[in-house]
Amino acid sequence: MGNNNLKPLSELLPGERGIIRKMNVRGPIRRRLMDMGFVAGTPVELDKEAPLGDPVDILVKGCHVSIRKDEAQNVLIEVPS
Amino acid sequence: MADHIYTLCIAGNPNSGKTTLFNALTGAKQHVGNWPGVTVEKKEGKVEHNGLEFNIIDLPGIYSLTAYSMEEVVTRDFILKERPHVVINIVDATNLERNLYLTTQLLELGVPLILVLNMMDEAEKKGFKIKIPHLEKLLGVPVIPMVASKGIGTDELLKKVGEILEEKTRVVPRTPRYRKEIENAIQNIERALVSLLPKEFIEKYPPRWLALKLLEQDEEIIKKCKKRVKDDSLFTLVNKEIQRITKILGDDPETLIADQRYGFASGAFREAVKITIKDRISMTDQIDKVLTSRILGIPFFILIIWGSFQLTFTLGEIPMHWIEAGFNLLGDLFAQWITLPWLRSLVVDGIIGGVGSVLVFLPNILILFLIIALLEDTGYMARAAFISDRVMHFFGLHGKSFIPMVIGFGCNVPAVMATRVLENNKDRVITILVVTLMSCSARLPIYVLFAGAFFPKHAGNVVFSIYILGIVLAIIMARFFRVVLFPGESAPFVMELPPYRLPTFKGLMIHMWDRGAMYVQKAGTVILAGSMIIWFLSSYPTNPSLTENYNRLLQQETARHKSALTRIAQSVNVPPEQLPSYLPFKSYKEIMDSFREESTERVKKQCSLGDLIQKRDEALAEVESKFPGTLPLFRTYQSEVEKHRKITAELAARMAAEKSANSYAGRLGRFVSPILRPLGFDWRNTVALISGLVAKEIVVGTMGVIYQVGEAQNESQKLMESLRKHMTPLTAYVFMVFSLIYLPCIATIGVIRRELNSWKWTLFSASYTTVLAWIVSFIFFQGGRLLGLG
Numbered sequence: 001m002g003n004n005n006l007k008p009l010s011e012l013l014p015g016e017r018g019i020i021r022k023m024n025v026r027g028p029i030r031r032r033l034m035d036m037g038f039v040a041g042t043p044v045e046l047d048k049e050a051p052l053g054d055p056v057d058i059l060v061k062g063c064h065v066s067i068r069k070d071e072a073q074n075v076l077i078e079v080p081s
Numbered sequence: 082m083a084d085h086i087y088t089l090c091i092a093g094n095p096n097s098g099k100t101t102l103f104n105a106l107t108g109a110k111q112h113v114g115n116w117p118g119v120t121v122e123k124k125e126g127k128v129e130h131n132g133l134e135f136n137i138i139d140l141p142g143i144y145s146l147t148a149y150s151m152e153e154v155v156t157r158d159f160i161l162k163e164r165p166h167v168v169i170n171i172v173d174a175t176n177l178e179r180n181l182y183l184t185t186q187l188l189e190l191g192v193p194l195i196l197v198l199n200m201m202d203e204a205e206k207k208g209f210k211i212k213i214p215h216l217e218k219l220l221g222v223p224v225i226p227m228v229a230s231k232g233i234g235t236d237e238l239l240k241k242v243g244e245i246l247e248e249k250t251r252v253v254p255r256t257p258r259y260r261k262e263i264e265n266a267i268q269n270i271e272r273a274l275v276s277l278l279p280k281e282f283i284e285k286y287p288p289r290w291l292a293l294k295l296l297e298q299d300e301e302i303i304k305k306c307k308k309r310v311k312d313d314s315l316f317t318l319v320n321k322e323i324q325r326i327t328k329i330l331g332d333d334p335e336t337l338i339a340d341q342r343y344g345f346a347s348g349a350f351r352e353a354v355k356i357t358i359k360d361r362i363s364m365t366d367q368i369d370k371v372l373t374s375r376i377l378g379i380p381f382f383i384l385i386i387w388g389s390f391q392l393t394f395t396l397g398e399i400p401m402h403w404i405e406a407g408f409n410l411l412g413d414l415f416a417q418w419i420t421l422p423w424l425r426s427l428v429v430d431g432i433i434g435g436v437g438s439v440l441v442f443l444p445n446i447l448i449l450f451l452i453i454a455l456l457e458d459t460g461y462m463a464r465a466a467f468i469s470d471r472v473m474h475f476f477g478l479h480g481k482s483f484i485p486m487v488i489g490f491g492c493n494v495p496a497v498m499a500t501r502v503l504e505n506n507k508d509r510v511i512t513i514l515v516v517t518l519m520s521c522s523a524r525l526p527i528y529v530l531f532a533g534a535f536f537p538k539h540a541g542n543v544v545f546s547i548y549i550l551g552i553v554l555a556i557i558m559a560r561f562f563r564v565v566l567f568p569g570e571s572a573p574f575v576m577e578l579p580p581y582r583l584p585t586f587k588g589l590m591i592h593m594w595d596r597g598a599m600y601v602q603k604a605g606t607v608i609l610a611g612s613m614i615i616w617f618l619s620s621y622p623t624n625p626s627l628t629e630n631y632n633r634l635l636q637q638e639t640a641r642h643k644s645a646l647t648r649i650a651q652s653v654n655v656p657p658e659q660l661p662s663y664l665p666f667k668s669y670k671e672i673m674d675s676f677r678e679e680s681t682e683r684v685k686k687q688c689s690l691g692d693l694i695q696k697r698d699e700a701l702a703e704v705e706s707k708f709p710g711t712l713p714l715f716r717t718y719q720s721e722v723e724k725h726r727k728i729t730a731e732l733a734a735r736m737a738a739e740k741s742a743n744s745y746a747g748r749l750g751r752f753v754s755p756i757l758r759p760l761g762f763d764w765r766n767t768v769a770l771i772s773g774l775v776a777k778e779i780v781v782g783t784m785g786v787i788y789q790v791g792e793a794q795n796e797s798q799k800l801m802e803s804l805r806k807h808m809t810p811l812t813a814y815v816f817m818v819f820s821l822i823y824l825p826c827i828a829t830i831g832v833i834r835r836e837l838n839s840w841k842w843t844l845f846s847a848s849y850t851t852v853l854a855w856i857v858s859f860i861f862f863q864g865g866r867l868l869g870l871g
Contacts, residue, residue, distance in 0.1 A: 023336070028149055029573040034339040035145035036575055037179050042343075048369070051378035052471035055480075057578055061179040061347075064365075064578035066467045068474065071575070 007079060010056065010072035012046035018077035019043050025074045037061035038075060086127075086134045087246060088163065092156055092187060093171040094180050095142030096460075096579035098199040100124075102171055102229040103139040104591055106239075113595045116155050122501075130239040133246065138165070146186040148301040151506065160190055161285050167242050171197040171229070174204035174211065175580070177354060181346035184220070188254040191287050193245055194222045195252075197238060201226045208358030216353035221255035230585050257345035262329050263337060266322035267292045273318055277310045295319045296326075296334040365460075365580040373464050382468045385461065386487050393449045394491040394522070400444040408437035426620055435612035438776065439605040442494050442828060447597045449488060449495040453502065454592035456484075458584030462502060463576055470574055476556045477563035478515075479508040479574065486512070486555070489519025490548075493829040496521075497836055498600065507567045511559055513833055514846055517825040518555040520548050523777040527820045530781050534801035535813040547817050554822065554853070600832070607834055611827030615775045619746040627743070631736040635729060642725040649718050653711065660718060665708040669715045672700045734786075741786050746771050760819065760858040761812040770819065776826050811865040815858045822854035 006021055020042045025033055037060040038044075045059040055068045093099045103111070107126025116123045124139035140159060141152035148154055160168055170187050172180035177198070187194055198204070198211060217224045223241050227234030244250040258264065270292035275283060286305075294302040296319065306315060326334045372381050412429045419425040456462040466480030473482050481502045489496035496516045503509045528547055532540040643657070650657040660666060676697040683690060705712040741747050742764075750768030757767050765787045773780040781800075788803040804813070824847050825833070834843040 029575065031145075031147055031149050031335070032573055032575045034336070035147065035149070035182070036577065037182070037343070039336070039340050039343055041340075048373065049375075050467050050471060051373065051375050051382075052468070054471045054474075055467060055574060057373075057467065062176050063179050066463070066470075066574070066576045066578055068470070068574045071573070 005078060005081065006076040008073045009044065009046065009058065009075040009077050010069040012077065012079070014046055014048050016079065017043060017045040018079040020075060021078045022076040023074070024076065025071060029071060033067070033071070033075070036065045037063065038065075044077065086136050087167070087242075088136050088138065088165040089167050089169060089242060090138040090140050090159065090165045091169045091171055092140045092160070092183070093142065094144055094173065094176075094183060096577065097142070097171050097173040097180060098229045099142055099171050100139060101585060101588055102169075102197065102199065102227070102235070103137065104585075104588055105229050105232050105235050106137055111591070111595075113599060121151050121155050128239075130236075131243055133243055135239075135242070143183065145183060146190075147297070148299050150504065152504070154301055157190070160187075160192055164192070164285075166193065167245055168192050168194045169197055169238065169242075170194055171199050171227075174198040174200050174209065174226075175207050177204070177209070177211070178347050178350040181350055182342060185257060185342045185345050188220060188222070189256045189290055189293065191254060191256075191290070193252045194254055195238065195241055195245070196220060196222055196224045197229075197234070198224060198226045199229050201234075202228050202231075207363075208356055210355040210357060212353050212355070216349065219255065219349045219353060221253045223250060223252065257341055259338065259341050260330065262326050263296070263334060263341075266296060266326060266334070269322060270295055270315075270319060273315055274306075277315055278306070279309060282309060293338060296323060297338055298323070298335060363580065368581050369464070369578075372461070373467060378468055382465060385456075385465070386484070389449075389452045389456070389484070390487055390491060392452060393445055393488065393495065397445040397448050401441055404437065404441050404444070408433055408440075412437075430620065431613050431616045434616065435609045438612050438828065439601065439608045442492065443597060443601065445492055446495050446498065446600050447593055449499065450596040451589060451593045453484070453499060454589045455584060457502065458582065458588060458592075460579045460581045463578045466576060467578060474574070477560040478512060479503055479505065480576075482508060482512040485516050486519055489516045489521060491522055493517050493519070493521045493825055494832050497829060497832045498596065500836065505573075510837065510842060511562045511566070513837060513842075514562055514849070515555040515559045517829060517846065517850060518551045518558065518822065520551045520821055521777070523826065524820055526778050526781045527773075528817050530784070530800065531804070531813045531817050534804045535808075535810040543814070543817075547821050550818065550857075551821050554857070558853070599835075605831070607831030608828045611831065612775055615746070615772070615827065617745070618749065619741065619744050619772060621745055622743070627736065627739050629735075631732055631739075635732055638725065638728050638732065642721070645721050646718075649714060649721070652714060665704055665711040666715050666718065668704045669701060669712065672697060672704070673719075737786050738788070741768065741783070757819075757855075759862070760855065761809075761815055761862045762819075763807065765807065766812075766816055770823065773820065774824060774827055776828065777820060780820060811862065811870045815862045815865070818861055819854045819858045822857060823851045824854075825850060 007018075009018075009020075012018060020038060020040050023030060023033065023038065023040065042060060047057040047059045047064060049056050050066075053069075055066045056072055057064050057066050058072070059065075091099050091103055103124060103126065106128050108128075110128070111124055111126035114123050114125070121141050126137050126139075128135050128137060138159070140156045143150070143153045143156055146153055146157045159165070168187060168190075170184050172184060184194075184196060196216070198213075201211075204211065211226070213224050213226060223245070225234055225238045225241060227238065229235070241250065245252060259267070267289060271288045274288045274291055278288075282305075286302075291302060291306070295306065295315075303316075323334055326337065330337055332340075371377055412433045415433065416425055416429050419428055453462070456465065462481070462484075465483065468480070469483040470480030473480050478486075481504075482500070484502060485496045485499040488499050493516060496519065497513050500509050500512045500516070503512060525544070528544040529540070532543040536543045646657045646660060650660055653663060655663050661670075676693060679686070679688075680690060680693050683693060701712060742751075747764075747768050750771050751764045753771075754762065754764040754767040757770075762770075765784075768787060769780045769783040772783040784804070785800050788800060788807070808816070824830075830843060830847055833846050834840065837843065
C-alpha cells in the first residue's frame with residue numbers, strides 16, 4: 001500500500017469508490033472537510049459531477065457533500081484494484 | 082406551579098429537523114431575532130408542560146463546534162455561558178453516523194444532554210434497526226426516538242426533560258478517550274489552565290475542553306486565553322505539546338482528535354445500529370438523476386428559477402395593486418377631512434405615502450420567502466447552488482448567490498433579503514453589494530421613457546444594453562470586492578446535498594410570516610423615515626418666492642373664462658352654468674364624442690375615416706337644421722373650454738415646476754449639479770435623480786413636474802418632446818446608465834442596513850454605487866463626445 005496508487009479525489013469517475021488516505025488541504029477548509037466526514041480511512045464515492053463539470057458530489061459517511069474540484073484535487077484516494 | 086422558567090436549547094446539524102422540532106414544540110408562539118452582534122438568526126419560543134415552563138432556543142444548524150463559522154461560535158458560547166438546563170441534540174436517524182460527530186463534541190461540553198433521533202420512520206424504511214437502550218448506555222445520555230414532522234415523540238421528550246430537571250434521571254455524558262500522548266498533553270495543559278486562568282472562566286469553560294481546543298488551535302479560544310493569561314508560559318506549553326504529538330504520531334493534533342471523535346461516533350453507530358437492507362436506491366438519488374443530470378439539470382434549474390421569479394412578481398403584483406389602491410383611497414379620504422394644507426400634505430403624502438411605500442413590497446416578500454422556504458425545505462436550494470456554482474464561482478460569488486441575483490431583476494428589496502440563504506458572511510456582503518446592480522423593475526420606466534424619446538427605433542436594444550451593463554458591472558465588482566475587501570480568503574464551497582423531503586405546511590407558513598414581520602418591523606422603520614425625509618425635502622418650503630403670482634394669474638384666467646362663457650350663453654338665452662346641458666350643445670358633444678371613439682377604433686371595426694367624417698357631418702347638420710345657428714356657437718364654446726383647460730394646466734404645471742425647483746430637494750439638486758455636469762446633466766436631471774432615492778420610478782414623475790408637462794392627456798408624448806429639447810441622445814443614454822448604477826432606493830438601503838446589521842456596509846453600498854455611477858457615466862459621456870456622438 002504505497003503512495004503510488006493514490007490519486008486525487010477529483011479524478012475519480014462518477015460511481016467510482018475509494019478510501020481517503022491523505023488530506024493535503026490546508027486552512028479553514030480542511031477543518032470544514034473534516035467536520036463533513038473527510039478523514040483518512042473513510043470510504044468515499046464520487047457520486048456525480050454538476051452539469052457544468054464542477055463541483056462534484058461526494059458520498060461520504062452516508063451523506064452527499066458537494067465540493068469544488070480545486071479542493072477535491074487535494075484529497076488523495078486509494079482506489080482498490 | 083411554574084415559578085421558574087427553564088431554558089432548553091436545540092442543537093443539531095442543518096437538515097436534521099431542528100426547526101421542525103422547534104415549531105412542533107412552540108407552535109406559533111415564537112420570536113425571531115438576531116444573536117447580539119452577529120447576523121445569525123436567533124429563534125426563541127415558550128412552552129408549558131406538566132406545570133413546567135420552558136423557554137426554548139433554536140440554535141443555528143452546525144456540523145461541529147469549532148470556530149469555523151459564526152454559527153458554531155454562537156452555539157458553543159451559548160451552551161457554555163448561558164448554561165441551558167437541558168441541551169436537546171437532534172440528529173437525523175437516517176444519517177446517524179455523521180450526525181453523531183457533533184453529538185460527540187456536545188458530550189465533551191459536559192452539559193445535560195438529550196439525544197433525539199429524528200426521522201425514525203425513514204430510518205426504519207432505510208433498514209436501520211437502532212437499539213435505543215444500548216445507544217443510551219454507550220453515550221451516557223437519554224435517547225428519544227422521534228418523527229418531528231408528525232409530532233411523534235415530542236411529549237416523551239418534554240417528559241424526559243422534566244425527569245432530568247427533577248433529578249429522577251441522571252445524565253453522565255460519556256466522552257471519547259484519546260491516545261495516550263494526547264491524553265498526557267490534555268492533562269498537562271489542563272493543569273496549567275487551572276493554575277493560570279481566573280476561577281469564573283474555568284467554571285464556564287471546562288478545562289479539559291479548553292485544553293482540547295488549544296490543541297486543535299482554535300482561534301477563538303486562543304484569543305480568549307491570551308486575554309486572560311499574561312505571560313507566554315501557557316502557549317509555550319501548548320506549542321511544545323503540539324510539536325511532540327506531531328512528531329510521535331505523525332499528524333497534527335487537530336486531525337488526530339477529529340479522527341478519534343469519528344472513531345467514537347462510528348463505534349457507537351456500529352454497536353447500536355443494525356443495518357438490515359443494503360444499498361437500496363433512495364428516492365433522493367432517483368430525483369437527482371433528473372434534477373441534477375447533465376442534460377436536464379440546467380433546463381430544470383432555469384425553469385424553477387424562472388417560475389420563482391414569475392410567481393414572486395406576477396402573483397405579487399395583484400395584492401400590490403390592492404395595497405396601492407387602498408393607500409390611495411385612504412389618502413383621498415384624509416385629504417378631504419384635513420383642511421390645513423401643511424397637515425394634509427404631512428398626513429397624505431408623508432405618513433400615508435411613507436407607510437404605503439413600506440407595505441407595497443410585502444406581497445413580494447411573503448411570496449418570495451414562501452418560495453425560498455419551499456426550495457430550502459425540499460432540498461432543491463442546495464442543488465441550485467450545486468448547479469450554478471461553476472458560473473458564480475467564476476464571478477467571485479457562491480452558488481447560492483444565484484437566486485438573490487435573479488430576484489434582483491424584479492426588486493432589490495427581496496433580493497437583499499434572499500441573501501440569507503448564504504451561510505458565509507463574506508459571500509453575503511459581496512452578494513448584497515452587487516445585487517443592487519441588477520436592474521430592478523422600478524428602473525424600467527426610466528429606460529422606457531428615455532429610450533422611447535431618443536431611440537424610438539432601437540428602444541428594445543437600448544434597454545437591453547442597460548441590463549447587460551448592470552450584469553457586467555456586477556461581475557466586475559464582485560471579483561473586485563473579493564480581491565480587495567477579502568483578500569487571500571478563498572470562498573470554500575463545501576455544502577451538503579440533503580435528501581429531498583416534503584416540507585411541512587406549518588413550517589412554510591411560520592417561515593414566511595417571520596420574514597414578513599421582520600421586514601415590516603425592522604426594515605420598515607428605516608424606509609419610513611427615509612421616505613418622510615425625502616417628502617419633506619421635496620415639499621418644503623411650501624411658499625417659496627415665485628417669479629410670478631400664479632394664484633392671481635389663475636384667478637384672472639378664471640374670470641376671463643367666465644365672461645367668455647357668459648357672452649356665448651347670452652346669445653342662446655340660457656344661464657352660463659347650463660351651457661353643457663343646453664340641448665343642441667349636448668347633442669353636438671355626443672356626436673363629436675362618438676366620432677372620436679369610432680375613429681380610434683376604426684382599424685378594428687374596419688371602416689374608413691372618410692365614411693366616419695361624412696356620418697358625423699350629417700349628424701351635426703341635422704341638429705343644426707333643428708336649431709339654426711347653434712353649430713358655429715358650439716364651436717366657439719368648445720374652443721373656449723379647451724383654451725381654458727390648457728391655460729390652467731400650463732399655469733399649474735409652471736407653478737409646480739417652480740415650486741419643485743425651489744424646494745429643498747430642488748435647491749440641493751442645483752447645489753450638487755456642478756458635480757454631475759461632467760456627465761452632461763443639468764440641474765433638472767439632478768433633481769430628478771435625487772427624487773429617485775425614494776423609489777426609482779419616481780424619477781419619471783419628477784421629470785414630468787420639472788419639465789412643466791402638467792396633466793395633459795398625452796403626458797408622456799409631451800414629456801418626450803420637451804426632453805428632446807433639453808437633452809441629446811448621448812446625455813439620455815448616460816442618464817439611463819447613471820439611473821441604473823447610482824444609490825439604491827431608500828427601501829433597499831433600509832433592508833441592507835437590516836440584513837448586514839451594519840451602518841458601515843450600508844453607507845459603503847450607498848457611496849460605492851454612486852461613485853461607480855459617476856465614473857461609468859463619465860466614461861460614457863466623455864467617450865461619446867470624443868467619438869462625436871454628443
